[in-house]
Amino acid sequence: MKKIRIAFFDAKDYDIESFNKANTGDTIETSFFETRLTEDTVRLAEGYDAVCVFVNDTVNAKVIDGLVSGGVRLIALRCAGYNNVDIQYAYKKIHVVRVPAYSPYAVAEHAMALLLTSIRRIHKAYNRTKDFNFSLNGLTGFDLHGKTIGVVGTGKIGRIFIDICRGFRMNVIAYDKYPAKDSGITYVSLEELWEKSDIISFHCPLTDENRYMVKKDTINQMKKGVVIINTSRGALIESHALLEGIKERKIGAACLDVYEEESDVFFHDFSGHIVEDDTLARLISMPNVIVTSHQAFLTNEALQNIADTTLENVASYFEKDCCSNEICYRCEKLPQCTQEHLSKCF
Ligand code: NAD
Numbered sequence: 638m639k640k641i642r643i644a645f646f647d648a649k650d651y652d653i654e655s656f657n658k659a660n661t662g663d664t665i666e667t668s669f670f671e672t673r674l675t676e677d678t679v680r681l682a683e684g685y686d687a688v689c690v691f692v693n694d695t696v697n698a699k700v701i702d703g704l705v706s707g708g709v710r711l712i713a714l715r716c717a718g719y720n721n722v723d724i725q726y727a728y729k730k731i732h733v734v735r736v737p738a739y740s741p742y743a744v745a746e747h748a749m750a751l752l753l754t755s756i757r758r759i760h761k762a763y764n765r766t767k768d769f770n771f772s773l774n775g776l777t778g779f780d781l782h783g784k785t786i787g788v789v790g791t792g793k794i795g796r797i798f799i800d801i802c803r804g805f806r807m808n809v810i811a812y813d814k815y816p817a818k819d820s821g822i823t824y825v826s827l828e829e830l831w832e833k834s835d836i837i838s839f840h841c842p843l844t845d846e847n848r849y850m851v852k853k854d855t856i857n858q859m860k861k862g863v864v865i866i867n868t869s870r871g872a873l874i875e876s877h878a879l880l881e882g883i884k885e886r887k888i889g890a891a892c893l894d895v896y897e898e899e900s901d902v903f904f905h906d907f908s909g910h911i912v913e914d915d916t917l918a919r920l921i922s923m924p925n926v927i928v929t930s931h932q933a934f935l936t937n938e939a940l941q942n943i944a945d946t947t948l949e950n951v952a953s954y955f956e957k958d959c960c961s962n963e964i965c966y967r968c969e970k971l972p973q974c975t976q977e978h979l980s981k982c983f
Contacts, residue, residue, distance in 0.1 A: 641664055665746065689715055724965060737962055828858060
């Protein structure tokens with residue numbers, strides 16, 4: 638039987654390890670490319686049945702045309718978010734599948750890890766004690782107990798994050814474009830969330846509508862000293878406005894696992910190089926900003942689930958006539974796609 642050939646882009650050592658471990662059958666053949674998928678690299682996919690891409694690969698109209706003309710029939714995202722794919726353009730040209738949930742715990746726990754690190758100055762203390770500096774000056778934090786946290790997006794990750802926050806006896810308020818009925822979550826308007834929250838954490842997808850939901854005028858509505866956590870997508874926040882808010886002491890701290898211009902820097906080693914992005918460099922230089930490079934998903938459990946589900950998605954697409962994890966632009970228009978995915982989206 639002819640094997641299904643998948644070309645992986647932006648493949649890292651941990652991807653190769655987890656996919657090799659999961660690919661125990663003899664129907665799928667994998668090739669791993671270190672380079673990202675872009676208009677310049679799309680020709681590498683020629684002759685493959687599917688490409689497997691991650692958050693910073695470019696899947697715009699030109700890339701889709703290149704994939705289709707190279708004979709590729711499936712784009713398998715090894716992530717949940719698909720804002721980097723022009724799914725409207727892809728419709729009726731090439732199918733798209735994703736991994737809708739691989740470990741919401743990984744991301745929610747990372748968000749809390751960033752928050753605790755930031756407000757208890759663990760990043761500062763770690764460096765000090767490594768240098769045998771046992772001074773406590775400048776390390777004063779604050780209790781989470783009793784503070785109000787505003788959660789934007791109450792899907793799989795947001796809800797787990799809410800549970801974690803409740804464990805700290807925080808007062809949780811939330812905003813979601815499609816509030817969950819009977820969830821016991823206290824929903825408020827975005828304006829109220831900006832005004833009342835001591836801490837704000839983002840867990841919604843990036844869409845055209847909410848790009849830059851944090852910008853100068855929304856920052857002005859927030860409390861002085863607010864802590865912002867973003868483990869969702871970078872472009873929810875206008876980075877320059879965030880930097881200005883920090884310089885003006887309006888924003889007390891920022892915990893960023895994502896950054897709007899991350900695709901050129903994240904996942905690469907730039908130590909020993911000059912980073913061209915002045916906003917990112919200035920943010921990183923701030924004592925009250927913590928940046929991790931889109932690391933929230935990175936746990937053993939998540940990697941295993943990503944590999945298992947991606948391989949199942951590919952096998953299901955080529956061997957059956959449907960894939961429950963297919964997405965198209967029509968699915969995106971609804972909070973929960975009402976199609977039962979008993980057949981392909983088109
Ligand atoms: P989900 O689909 O389960 O939940 C998303 C929630 O956001 C839904 O309740 C939806 O109604 C809500 N929403 C949609 N549009 C909104 C808007 N404009 N304003 C407010 N809420 C809106 O998704 P999830 O699994 O919880 O993931 C959330 C996001 O986390 C993903 O879209 C992705 O961007 C990000 N993510 C990041 C990492 C990482 O490693 N940093 C990993 C996985 C996911």
